[in-house]
Amino acid sequence: MTVLAIAVFAVAYLLIATERIPKTAAALGGAGIVLAAGVVGSDEAFYSHDTGVDWDVIFLLLGMMIIVGILRRTGAFEFTAIWAVKRAQGSPLRVMVLLVLLTAVASAFLDNVTTVLLIAPVTLLVCDRLGINPVPFLIAEVFASNIGGAATLIGDPPNIIIGSRAGLTFNDFLVHMAPIVVVEVAVLALVLRWLFRGSFDADPQRIAEVLTLSEREAIRDKRLLVKCGVVLALVFAGFIGHSVFHLDPSVVALLGAGILVLVSGSRPKDYLAAVEWETLLFFAGLFIMIGALVHTGVIGHLARLAADATGGNALLAVMLILVVSAVLSGIIDNIPYVATMSPLVAGMVADLPDPGQGQALWWALALGADFGGNLTAIGASANVVMLGIAAREGTPITFWEFTRKGAVVTLITVTLAAPYLWLRYFLLA
Numbered sequence: 001m002t003v004l005a006i007a008v009f010a011v012a013y014l015l016i017a018t019e020r021i022p023k024t025a026a027a028l029g030g031a032g033i034v035l036a037a038g039v040v041g042s043d044e045a046f047y048s049h050d051t052g053v054d055w056d057v058i059f060l061l062l063g064m065m066i067i068v069g070i071l072r073r074t075g076a077f078e079f080t081a082i083w084a085v086k087r088a089q090g091s092p093l094r095v096m097v098l099l100v101l102l103t104a105v106a107s108a109f110l111d112n113v114t115t116v117l118l119i120a121p122v123t124l125l126v127c128d129r130l131g132i133n134p135v136p137f138l139i140a141e142v143f144a145s146n147i148g149g150a151a152t153l154i155g156d157p158p159n160i161i162i163g164s165r166a167g168l169t170f171n172d173f174l175v176h177m178a179p180i181v182v183v184e185v186a187v188l189a190l191v192l193r194w195l196f197r198g199s200f201d202a203d204p205q206r207i208a209e210v211l212t213l214s215e216r217e218a219i220r221d222k223r224l225l226v227k228c229g230v231v232l233a234l235v236f237a238g239f240i241g242h243s244v245f246h247l248d249p250s251v252v253a254l255l256g257a258g259i260l261v262l263v264s265g266s267r268p269k270d271y272l273a274a275v276e277w278e279t280l281l282f283f284a285g286l287f288i289m290i291g292a293l294v295h296t297g298v299i300g301h302l303a304r305l306a307a308d309a310t311g312g313n314a315l316l317a318v319m320l321i322l323v324v325s326a327v328l329s330g331i332i333d334n335i336p337y338v339a340t341m342s343p344l345v346a347g348m349v350a351d352l353p354d355p356g357q358g359q360a361l362w363w364a365l366a367l368g369a370d371f372g373g374n375l376t377a378i379g380a381s382a383n384v385v386m387l388g389i390a391a392r393e394g395t396p397i398t399f400w401e402f403t404r405k406g407a408v409v410t411l412i413t414v415t416l417a418a419p420y421l422w423l424r425y426f427l428l429a
Helices: 002-018 023-036 042-047 055-072 076-087 092-109 112-130 135-149 157-166 170-195 204-211 222-240 249-264 268-274 277-295 298-308 314-332 334-351 355-372 381-392 399-427
Strands: none
Touching: 002 023, 002 277, 002 298, 002 399, 023 042, 023 277, 042 277, 055 076, 055 112, 055 222, 055 249, 055 268, 055 277, 055 381, 076 092, 076 112, 076 204, 092 112, 092 135, 092 170, 092 222, 112 135, 112 204, 112 381, 135 170, 135 355, 135 381, 135 399, 157 170, 157 334, 157 355, 170 355, 170 399, 222 249, 277 298, 277 334, 277 381, 298 334, 314 334, 314 355, 314 399, 334 355, 355 399, 381 399
């Protein structure tokens, strides 16, 4: 069964990477094989917290997609697009930097998937107005969302898992993760010109036309905008205070979607049309295939090999966890990887005499998993969502188009994270 689980995942991954068939078909096909072959049963695939479909992610996406679909009718995205172009004085590079910074900050206080759902429509409108290719902008924003989301407990799903397992609070993440995240976001902003060179040529006439527009005139339904604003404020408050209210982000998103559907009087065909069903199905198939790897012990075995290779050396353990987490999270999605690795890291922390160095293992796991999510097109939930949006809007992003840039960003961010961990928890401790 172990060999079959590995073979199915490898073939599906190859099909997704080469795009020989639609990625949703590859993921669902792989999931169907491991279910039909008995590698995992329905209990493991649909009900297990460790090996099954992560319904929290699925329903978080569903709820936010409905909210974004209703918000789109107000003209808020057009307003933001015109505002961004004006603040950047029509420069595509400055527009990209501005959107990247907005994405990074928003991802820290919401979550990166929600931020991507909100920023993507704005980006598509900006690029349409300027007559430029939106793909580089969308990719850059995904990078920013994964980096910015690392700053807080709620910014990236792996952080929630780590916080729960290690007993780390929102403030712990803010104190230990935010400093390096600020540096990483600044470096990302600086390398955008080089990373996406050749992507900033816009028609001067189009720029002039946008600069003459009034963003206030873009608002089509002020009453609906007010309703959306109130519901979004409540949803964001629920996200930030989920540990106080004891409501998971997925429940908050569904409640917000339900309330907004009621108060807006939206028809099912309108708000359901905004749901990226292919993306949700892709996630379900991917979770089942990765769950088969977890269930058969493949991921656990890889994690134990990494832990055993350190030989009790705390600094070596931190660096190894950082690098291995970045690589494996980029390949298999960072959520199931962190869920599997967390118990092993907890054991390693307990074996270290220095509590500060032990805690550094947790930060290495978080940084590696969050930044490693940028490595490939399926490394993080935000990546998959953004690719789904791009495909639906007629500007598809290929697996390798994303991964070529993502590998560079991952190398830069992990390279910067390594000396940070060494300096803060070993040299200056």
